[in-house]
Amino acid sequence: MAHNYSMPDFYHLGFSLHDLGERRPTLAILSGDPNRASFIAQNMLEEPRTLSENRGLNSYLGLLPSGKPILSATSGMGAPSLSIVVNELVQAGIRTIIRVGTSGSIQEELKPGMVAISKGALCRQGAANDIAPPEYPASADPFLTVALVEAAQKLGVGYALGITASVDTFYEGQERTGSANPHLMRSLQGITEEYRNLRVINYEMEAGTLFKMGNVYGFAAACVCGIIAQRTRDEKPVLEAKATAVQHAVEVALAAAEQFA
Numbered sequence: 001m002a003h004n005y006s007m008p009d010f011y012h013l014g015f016s017l018h019d020l021g022e023r024r025p026t027l028a029i030l031s032g033d034p035n036r037a038s039f040i041a042q043n044m045l046e047e048p049r050t051l052s053e054n055r056g057l058n059s060y061l062g063l064l065p066s067g068k069p070i071l072s073a074t075s076g077m078g079a080p081s082l083s084i085v086v087n088e089l090v091q092a093g094i095r096t097i098i099r100v101g102t103s104g105s106i107q108e109e110l111k112p113g114m115v116a117i118s119k120g121a122l123c124r125q126g127a128a129n130d131i132a133p134p135e136y137p138a139s140a141d142p143f144l145t146v147a148l149v150e151a152a153q154k155l156g157v158g159y160a161l162g163i164t165a166s167v168d169t170f171y172e173g174q175e176r177t178g179s180a181n182p183h184l185m186r187s188l189q190g191i192t193e194e195y196r197n198l199r200v201i202n203y204e205m206e207a208g209t210l211f212k213m214g215n216v217y218g219f220a221a222a223c224v225c226g227i228i229a230q231r232t233r234d235e236k237p238v239l240e241a242k243a244t245a246v247q248h249a250v251e252v253a254l255a256a257a258e259q260f261a
């Protein structure tokens with residue numbers, strides 16, 4: 001007997017347009033961690049439904065308290081994976097993407113448990129260079145970013161608004177020496193202090209490419225990250241602050257989403 005295997009419309013995401021139903025979402029909350037995407041869907045959205053759990057790039061459909069449909073999707077770690085997911089999300093009709101991530105602060109006033117809201121990125125990412133040249137601005141959507149700030153203020157969540165350093169590696173690229181490679185290239189030695197003096201507020205690994213894609217593709221992109229490391233004090237994440245930081249970032253993102261979904 002012949003088997004009829006149908007290919008999903010979106011190969012890496014693993015779902016098709018018809019899976020989105022008649023009322024298709026136009027906004028996605030994008031998490032690097034599939035467990036975070038699942039947590040958002042199952043605990044923060046109404047009527048959650050699994051769209052796919054393909055390659056670890058899990059996607060869920062649900063409703064905001066207002067009844068508006070949104071996606072909770074997984075980007076995977078790093079810009080190359082994110083670039084694939086975002087391209088397919090835009091093909092699926094998504095026009096607004098809020099990245100909810102975790103991050104390390106490089107400014108003393110931005111402490112674990114707070115959130116960093118990115119108005120733009122110092123983009124040191126190879127994937128972004130395939131989207132637009134290095135000098136092309138990696139800027140967040142200003143209206144969506146203001147909505148994140150207003151949500152943090154309304155919820156009483158501690159935050160900082162500023163420039164994020166988006167880099168491709170967690171260890172060397174963020175000047176960590178307490179790893180398998182303690183010998184950083186000279187070009188990376190002192191980079192954190194240099195960025196701090198440029199008033200960069202945090203490190204993460206996806207926002208710069210997301211912002212460039214938003215400007216080139218024509219969708220609204222923004223990023224809010226829970227702070228789980230204080231790089232002015234230690235290289236290691238503060239694990240006891242992670243749950244609070246992530247919860248704050250998710251709440252801020254969903255409150256802002258109500259205006260744009």
